[in-house]
Amino acid sequence: MTVDSPIDVFETVIRTRPDMVIASAMMMDKISGIDLARILKSMTATCHIHFAVLTSFDASHPELQHLPNDVVLVHHDRDITAELDEAVKCLAPATF
Numbered sequence: 001m002t003v004d005s006p007i008d009v010f011e012t013v014i015r016t017r018p019d020m021v022i023a024s025a026m027m028m029d030k031i032s033g034i035d036l037a038r039i040l041k042s043m044t045a046t047c048h049i050h051f052a053v054l055t056s057f058d059a060s061h062p063e064l065q066h067l068p069n070d071v072v073l074v075h076h077d078r079d080i081t082a083e084l085d086e087a088v089k090c091l092a093p094a095t096f
Contacts, residue, residue: 057073
């Protein structure tokens with residue numbers, strides 16, 4: 001599902017309870033995917049939802065410094081297939 005407005009994101013995430021949200025680090029209507037990750041991870045209703053940010057920023061970039069530790073970075077300028085694979089591994093149940 002693709003959502004274009006940050007307001008629609010909040011409504012959609014709260015209503016549908018997805019397993020994961022992937023957002024671009026780019027701004028959309030004055031809220032970046034980075035800000036969206038911070039907001040959703042701080043809300044009781046959505047803090048358990050896995051979140052990935054699609055970015056070209058290096059992990060040490062100042063914009064990424066205040067992301068919650070469980071937000072996964074997916075770098076679109078690297079091997080995006082491998083990075084997405086790593087991002088969704090958190091969704092799989094642990095096997096022993």
